[in-house]
Amino acid sequence: MSGDTLRALKTVIAVFTLSASMTPAIALAQHETAADLLDGERAYRGSCANCHGPDGDAIAGIDLGRGQFRRQLSDEDLVRIIRTGIPNTPMPATSMTVEQAQKIVAYLRSTAATKRAGGVTGDAARGVAIFQGKGGCANCHSVAGSGSGVGPDLTRIGAVRGALELQRSLLQPAADVQAPNRFYRVVLKDGTAVTGRLLTHDTFTVQMLDTKQRLRSYVKSDVREHGFIDTPMPSYQTTLTAQEIADVVSYLVSLKGRG
Numbered sequence: 001m002s003g004d005t006l007r008a009l010k011t012v013i014a015v016f017t018l019s020a021s022m023t024p025a026i027a028l029a030q031h032e033t034a035a036d037l038l039d040g041e042r043a044y045r046g047s048c049a050n051c052h053g054p055d056g057d058a059i060a061g062i063d064l065g066r067g068q069f070r071r072q073l074s075d076e077d078l079v080r081i082i083r084t085g086i087p088n089t090p091m092p093a094t095s096m097t098v099e100q101a102q103k104i105v106a107y108l109r110s111t112a113a114t115k116r117a118g119g120v121t122g123d124a125a126r127g128v129a130i131f132q133g134k135g136g137c138a139n140c141h142s143v144a145g146s147g148s149g150v151g152p153d154l155t156r157i158g159a160v161r162g163a164l165e166l167q168r169s170l171l172q173p174a175a176d177v178q179a180p181n182r183f184y185r186v187v188l189k190d191g192t193a194v195t196g197r198l199l200t201h202d203t204f205t206v207q208m209l210d211t212k213q214r215l216r217s218y219v220k221s222d223v224r225e226h227g228f229i230d231t232p233m234p235s236y237q238t239t240l241t242a243q244e245i246a247d248v249v250s251y252l253v254s255l256k257g258r259g
Contacts, residue, residue: 038176040107041165043100048082051090054162055253056108065162067112078105111164120246127251130244135236137248143255149213150197151233152181156257166252170245173233183231184208186216187224195229 045054048064056064073081082101085093094101131137140151157166168175184198184206196210206226207217220226236245 036103037107037110039100040103040105041176043096044104044107045160047094047096048104049160049162054158054160054165056111056162064108065111065164067109075102075105075109078108111162114164120242122243122246122248122250124247124251124254126244127247127249130240130248131251134244135240135248140233149209150211152178152197154252154255156255158253158255159257161252163249163253166249167245169233170236170240170248172237173231173235177231181231183229184226185229186218186226189222189224191224195232198228 048056052058052062052064056062057066061070062068079098079101081091082104083094083096083098085091096104131143138147140148141154142149143153144155161169165176182198183195184201185193185195186206186208187193194208194210194216196208196216199207199209199215201207204221205217205219207215210216218226236248240248
């Protein structure tokens with residue numbers, strides 16, 4: 001290797017070394033995957049939503065879902081706050097890793113960007129009419145005792161799920177099915193198939209609510225086959241307009257279990 005080549009190589013190494021030393025200790029990934037955002041959403045729902053609300057707007061002056069804070073905060077600031085809390089405030093420290101906190105921040109940033117780009121404002125009153133009429137939602141779901149019990153009760157859905165989560169459930173219902181909402185299929189020894197929403201199951205038995213809202217209980221060793229099936233929830237991607245989707249979401253967000 002010539003002297004000039006060796007000096008050039010040393011220069012390149014020095015530049016990379018200097019660049020690495022200037023990189024912040026906590027740097028968020030530039031291109032989060034869909035799985036990362038979903039992990040962040042789940043972590044937010046499990047650790048943050050109790051205080052901040054499913055849409056991040058339950059505390060005055062803060063709207064996490066729209067990227068609004070009481071002061072300007074970088075991603076690194078948010079990661080640090082999630083992990084160490086804020087002294088002398090209700091915001092506690094957590095045992096989250098940097099990676100876990102980063103995924104929550106990525107989810108919040110993605111949510112804020114989506115809301116800014118959405119541009120369609122829903123109307124809850126119109127949403128009720130679509131829910132009960134064109135959408136056919138009441139054929140499977142109930143609200144405050146009215147409707148069907150085949151699918152999950154939605155009386156408090158606005159208190160536990162955010163607007164974007166609800167919108168995704170309408171457009172991509174199979175993307176993130178919650179454990180209590182999974183559907184199950186049992187085939188009896190005579191070939192009869194029974195499907196329904198799973199209530200409980202263990203090593204030996206399974207209990208489910210069938211499509212006629214009847215409680216069914218089976219001993220697994222007494223049936224030919226059994227297992228989870230895809231959600232019967234249809235996608236409204238092509239059957240409802242963007243405005244109608246926004247209206248239904250607005251109605252669902254309003255359902256907090258009061259009244």
